[in-house]
Amino acid sequence: MNPLLRRCWPLAALAALALLPWIPGVPSKLVLQLKDILIFSILALGLNVVVGYTGLLNLGIAAFFGIGAYLTGILTVSTFPFQTGFWPALVVATVGTGLAGVLLATPTLRLRGDYLAIVTLGFGEVIKFAIKNLENITGGSKALNPIPDPSLPGFSGPWGEKGYFYLALLILGAVLLLLRNLERSRLGRMWMAIREDELAAACMGMNAATVKLSAFAIGSALAGLAGSLYAVSLDQTGDPSSYTFNRSITVLCFLIIGGMGNLKGAVVGTFVLMGYDNILTPWIDGRLQAAGSKVQFGDFKLIVFGLALIAMMRFRPEGIFPSRRIHDTTEPCVGVE
Amino acid sequence: MALLELKGLTMRFGGLTAVNKVDFAVEKGQIFSVIGPNGAGKTTVFNAVTGIYDPTEGQVLFDGRELRRPFTARVATAMVLVGLFTGTALAVCSANVDQLWRAVVVLNTPEAGGSFPFAKAARDFRTFLGAGLLTETEQNRLTDLEIREKGGKSEIRSTTNRRVLESHEDADLAVRRLEVLKELVSFGGSPRSLVAGDGNWITVNPRREILGLHPDEAAARRHAQELRDLSASEVKEQPDGKHALVRDGRVLAVFGSPGEAEDRKAQATHAAEAAASAAAGKWLLLDGSRQVALEVFDSREKAAARLLDLAVAAGKLRWRIVTRVSPQALATVPDPEEAFREMSRLEAAIEAGTTPELAAIGRAQVRERALVWLSLLAGLGLGAGGTFVVWRRARRTTDYISRNGLGRTFQNIRLFPEMLVVENVMMGMDAKRGGSVWQAAFHTPGHRAGEEAARRKAYELLGFVGLKGREGMLARNLPYGDQRRLEIARAMATEPALLLLDEPAAGMNPAESVELTGLIRRIRDRGITVLLIEHHMKVVMPISDRIVVLDYGSKIAEGTPAEVRANPRVIEAYLGKEEVT
Amino acid sequence: MAPLLALEDVRAGYGPIEVLKGISLEVNEGEIVTLIGANGAGKTTTLMCVSGILRARSGRIVFRGQEIHGLPPDLIVRLGLSQSPEGRKIFPRLTVLENLEMGAFTRDDPAGVAQDLGRAFELFPILKERRSQPGGTLSGGEQQMLAVARALMSRPKLLLLDEPSLGLAPMICIRIFDVLRDLNKQGMTVLVVEQNARAALKLAHRGYVMETGAIVMTDRAAALLDDPKIKDAYLGE
Incomplete structure (x- = not known):
């Protein structure tokens, strides 16, 4: 592959995606599913900042996703007095969820590895029960609805799946750009330094606490942003079970498959797994049914997924895109000068 | 003054004394070595100096300072903020956040477009936190309106609270109004009964049925005229056998059969006297099926107020007075003002403990209020205290000491193995470089210039330690000796005044060690004082200005290289009769 | 008599980098052999290939007459080869x-x-x-x-030592080399990689000099110790 192509293919892939809804014969359901995949890509990118770059195992990302969704719901539905409309709600949800991340991270900064994982897992459970039981605030199992469509000057009428598809694509593109910049900046290096060797990083004068907090804040804020988009594209906050431990693990799987600590990996992992689950499996089932088969592929999809995960861990444990492409530009490291 | 001074430094781990009352002073510009047998406590001294350990006893003075974080205004602010947050959170939780939200937000939410009653919400917030009385509206199903003749007039009034809504001279009009009001009241309080005529013109007939929605007044008038024409037309058979509706010789519409034409005319007649009305910006009160506009208002507020009035007057809405501590209502009142009067009366009665029940409520309220205040105070204390403890435990930390000019390398190399060589060095500068997240995220020119400068400096430092040409490799792929050199470059990037090197020559052959002595000299010539741990006497002896020898955690000798080399205790404990190197 | 350990044209590396570019060496029973060379010459990599921690890309590694290239490390240890x-x-x-x-x-x-x-x-x-x-x-x-x-x-039959004196006080280094000499007298064969080239050459019977992944010189240890090129490059005199 020539270097230009190698550098530009993510951009080309995004552009191709943008054209997809205009290809005749593309069903609107596919656009709807792609929109979900784009939103979950943003969520995976958020988790990637915390787990992939900084190496802090966070098992409660779904909770932040939920906080973003419910903040948006609370700020926009007509049963509450705020009714700010979507755009301010998007900003508040993003910033607010980032703050929630800081609040969770502050007392747990000294924890590492397993211990932090347990705390984040517990936080996820707390949020799950809070959503279920604070019915006056979250609407309980009825969810908060309806969330009005975002207003745009010069455009009225329903957004539909295409509108949300482009909104998600635009925001994903912006998030990718900003994260790529951060990755190559001083802050991105400090995140990775904490992952590689915290003591050595401290001896470089880095305040590990501040660096970890910034990772938690940005990761959670991205999760909140994804949650906000998710809620508005559903017109409601949805089923409370969307924000449980299961979701956290699924998103972690996106990263593991795609490659930890790699932007492309996070997005591709999301596309591969969600594409398999939401697009490929129903398509195969449709074909099987048309062929008169009584066997449903859907019954086996988790087995296939499990086997694929095992095979992945055996043959390519670093994921589809490893964290660092080895781009040694120099001669092999042998010999004296 | 000495750059680094150890005064009686003692380190104990459990029962084990690793370092025992060590004193020495490193002057500015020196190369100062610490030697001694393995396990003598040399690395422990380094760890105590760089803040990985806190001294059990004694002091480590750097430039005369202990390098502990001072108590600044920022710490105080953080304590207050965290305290306030935890306090509020605990208080709100102990007051039942879900019900609080309902009392303050949900119940006060106005209908679409209305403004939020902040004063009332604030009052509700206070009474809720104080476990006071709350009002809840309640929809009354036992509503009916009746007409009563009184003094020659027909009065429309509610059967539940006997309030008079309207009175009319004309009995027929009263009957018609009764129907309208019944419709309105039955939907009282529901936002769907308000529809904006915003931007649209409607055509209505005298029975107030909506016939059409139109973008502007002209279209509405055209529609009205069309309907009038149709109702006044007559059915005529056309030459081609079809039937048409004709007025004044003008064909208005053509139909296949006479029946269809008659139907259309009847329809239009039914709608006749249609008129364009309800100008843009008016608000309508509609009935439930949204077919009939019952009343028209200029503004939303007027319409909403009318709706509420009607609901109250008809006894449709009632106010229940409840407490948070007992679920049943203390009183039910049909009127908001009366509800507030009743609330004040009840509050006084509870305070006075007029009846045993009210007295019990009063006691429960006092308990609740105490609980809320207690949670607030406990949260304040917990938050502020916790912040203080965390700050205190992190007063003397590695990063703070490093930023104050103390760099180090490690005995077991600790690089960032999955990062590039040049990034490892840039990392040494990163903590001191300013710049916000936003600058980094948007790659502002200032940020890019900073990165570029850091990269140039990193290349310069890598050249200085002899790693030119290896900048783009992964640190983990460097051979052992080069990793040591990289660690030195990285430590130098933090711009230290004092550089601590822990066995820099380990893993180097004698020739490379000689090179290293040159490097250490050049580091000193850059104005950096060097504190060195090393076993290779070929490195230590020629470059050290002063040497300290440790054995079993205690200092057994100090002096110039020649003095140390000749010291019999040092030879016995450390050097051995015959030197290996 | 066949050598205890023989490497023939062994090539190995990490990722895209080839570190060993065809190494051939022999260790006879009862010998102490040392491998010296600059940092990054590939000495540690050679030992890792022998003990099976790193799989050589090509070449033959024969220990006690048996080809051990590709065997897992635990089997190699059971054959009587141990590495520190x-x-x-x-x-x-x-x-x-x-x-x-x-x-x-x-x-x-x-x-x-x-x-x-x-x-x-x-x-x-x-x-x-x-x-x-x-x-x-x-x-x-x-x-x-x-x-x-x-x-x-x-x-073990053959002991592989990678930098035994790393980070040790001078007195301890002397003692380690004394013990190695004793063990050798009792019949243990030793292949030692050591930065302290002078001490290693004093101890060993034969030495190999490595440079950039290849063996550039081999001789009796005493001869290497006197070789002016070696003195210049590795002994720092």
Whole structure:
């Protein structure tokens, strides 16, 4: 592959995606599913900042996703007095969820590895029960609805799946750009330094606490942003079970498959797994049914997924895109000068 | 003054004394070595100096300072903020956040477009936190309106609270109004009964049925005229056998059969006297099926107020007075003002403990209020205290000491193995470089210039330690000796005044060690004082200005290289009769 | 007689980088052979290929007449080849005594193990003092002693030592080299990689000099010690 192509293919892939809804014969359901995949890509990118770059195992990302969704719901539905409309709600949800991340991270900064994982897992459970039981605030199992469509000057009428598809694509593109910049900046290096060797990083004068907090804040804020988009594209906050431990693990799987600590990996992992689950499996089932088969592929999809995960861990444990492409530009490291 | 001074430094781990009352002073510009047998406590001294350990006893003075974080205004602010947050959170939780939200937000939410009653919400917030009385509206199903003749007039009034809504001279009009009001009241309080005529013109007939929605007044008038024409037309058979509706010789519409034409005319007649009305910006009160506009208002507020009035007057809405501590209502009142009067009366009665029940409520309220205040105070204390403890435990930390000019390398190399060589060095500068997240995220020119400068400096430092040409490799792929050199470059990037090197020559052959002595000299010539741990006497002896020898955690000798080399205790404990190197 | 260990044109590397560019060397029974060279010449990589930790890309590695290229490390150890890895790879949570016993894992002569344990403690008295401490709490140099002592405990046919003197006090270095000489006299064959080239050459019978992944010179140790080029490049005189 020539270097230009190698550098530009993510951009080309995004552009191709943008054209997809205009290809005749593309069903609107596919656009709807792609929109979900784009939103979950943003969520995976958020988790990637915390787990992939900084190496802090966070098992409660779904909770932040939920906080973003419910903040948006609370700020926009007509049963509450705020009714700010979507755009301010998007900003508040993003910033607010980032703050929630800081609040969770502050007392747990000294924890590492397993211990932090347990705390984040517990936080996820707390949020799950809070959503279920604070019915006056979250609407309980009825969810908060309806969330009005975002207003745009010069455009009225329903957004539909295409509108949300482009909104998600635009925001994903912006998030990718900003994260790529951060990755190559001083802050991105400090995140990775904490992952590689915290003591050595401290001896470089880095305040590990501040660096970890910034990772938690940005990761959670991205999760909140994804949650906000998710809620508005559903017109409601949805089923409370969307924000449980299961979701956290699924998103972690996106990263593991795609490659930890790699932007492309996070997005591709999301596309591969969600594409398999939401697009490929129903398509195969449709074909099987048309062929008169009584066997449903859907019954086996988790087995296939499990086997694929095992095979992945055996043959390519670093994921589809490893964290660092080895781009040694120099001669092999042998010999004296 | 000495750059680094150890005064009686003692380190104990459990029962084990690793370092025992060590004193020495490193002057500015020196190369100062610490030697001694393995396990003598040399690395422990380094760890105590760089803040990985806190001294059990004694002091480590750097430039005369202990390098502990001072108590600044920022710490105080953080304590207050965290305290306030935890306090509020605990208080709100102990007051039942879900019900609080309902009392303050949900119940006060106005209908679409209305403004939020902040004063009332604030009052509700206070009474809720104080476990006071709350009002809840309640929809009354036992509503009916009746007409009563009184003094020659027909009065429309509610059967539940006997309030008079309207009175009319004309009995027929009263009957018609009764129907309208019944419709309105039955939907009282529901936002769907308000529809904006915003931007649209409607055509209505005298029975107030909506016939059409139109973008502007002209279209509405055209529609009205069309309907009038149709109702006044007559059915005529056309030459081609079809039937048409004709007025004044003008064909208005053509139909296949006479029946269809008659139907259309009847329809239009039914709608006749249609008129364009309800100008843009008016608000309508509609009935439930949204077919009939019952009343028209200029503004939303007027319409909403009318709706509420009607609901109250008809006894449709009632106010229940409840407490948070007992679920049943203390009183039910049909009127908001009366509800507030009743609330004040009840509050006084509870305070006075007029009846045993009210007295019990009063006691429960006092308990609740105490609980809320207690949670607030406990949260304040917990938050502020916790912040203080965390700050205190992190007063003397590695990063703070490093930023104050103390760099180090490690005995077991600790690089960032999955990062590039040049990034490892840039990392040494990163903590001191300013710049916000936003600058980094948007790659502002200032940020890019900073990165570029850091990269140039990193290349310069890598050249200085002899790693030119290896900048783009992964640190983990460097051979052992080069990793040591990289660690030195990285430590130098933090711009230290004092550089601590822990066995820099380990893993180097004698020739490379000689090179290293040159490097250490050049580091000193850059104005950096060097504190060195090393076993290779070929490195230590020629470059050290002063040497300290440790054995079993205690200092057994100090002096110039020649003095140390000749010291019999040092030879016995450390050097051995015959030197290996 | 066939050599105990023979490497023929061994090539190996990491990722895209080739570190060993065709290494051939021999170690005869009863010899001490040393491998010297600059940092990054590939000495450690050579040892890793022999002990099976790194799989060589091509070439033959023959130990006691058996091709061991491609065998897993545990099988190679059972054949009588033991390595003390560079960088103090000890078991940090096991005590010092347990670490040493792990070294004798493949042996089944309790009397001999006890005797070797006694000798290890004699060699490194500090280890005896700290026998019940977890290995991870030892200082860096003490961990190095533990790693060397553990490698000696396995009483291999062929002992591979990677920088035994790394980070050790001069007196301890002397003692380690004395012990190696003793063990050799009792019949143990040793292949040692050592930065301290002078001490290694004094100890060894023969030496190989490596440069940028290839062997550039081989001779009797005493001859190498006198070679002006070696003096210049590695002995720092």
